Amino acid sequence: MFSSVAHLARANPFNTPHLQLVHDGLADLRSSPPGPTGQPRRPRNLAAAAVEEYSCEFGSAKYYALCGFGGVLSCGLTHTAVVPLDLVKCRMQVDPQKYKGIFNGFSVTLKEDGVCGLAKGWAPTFIGYSLQGLCKFGFYEVFKVLYSNMLGEENTYLWRTSLYLAASASAEFFADIALAPMEAAK
DSSP, X not given: OHHHHHHHHHHOTXXXXXXXXXXXXXXXXXXXXXXXXXXBOOOOOOOOOOXXXXXXXXXXXHHHHXXXXXXXXXXXXXXXXXXXXXXXXXXXXXXXXXXXXXXXHHHHHHHHHOGGGGGTTHHHHHHHHHHXXXXXXXXXXXXXXXXXXXXXXXXXXXXXXXXXXHHHHHHHHHHHHHHHHHHHHO
């Protein structure tokens, strides 16, 4: 059993850590090291490239828009999905005698308001957390580039953790301001 695994490991095209450089795509097969079967290895031309139609330049308006849109999707949708749980939790905090536990809270809410009652407050939650995600993800990238330009290339590398923390804190400041009105409306 182990001999077949060892053979497979030796036959793996990625088994050597070094790639041979091939000048102009031509190589002398006699000078290449033998492969697992004892035959000379054939040179391979390997290349990796990003597809241009799906990528965008770092720091471009499209890049910031895509980061912000990712924030809208991740924050807005996830927080909206847990609205029923948040509703029951808030009701348990306000009236612990009526809503004795989480499962009791769900059953009381379903009996009194029906299934639609579990969705109360979904719109301000979706709007508020979408705005928060937009600001959090989008402004994080903006502040990261801004602070990086202020520090210079070498200091950006040396102080990258502090730069990321400062960019994150700055973005969160504006993200919380965007969330606050909708959280109050909810």
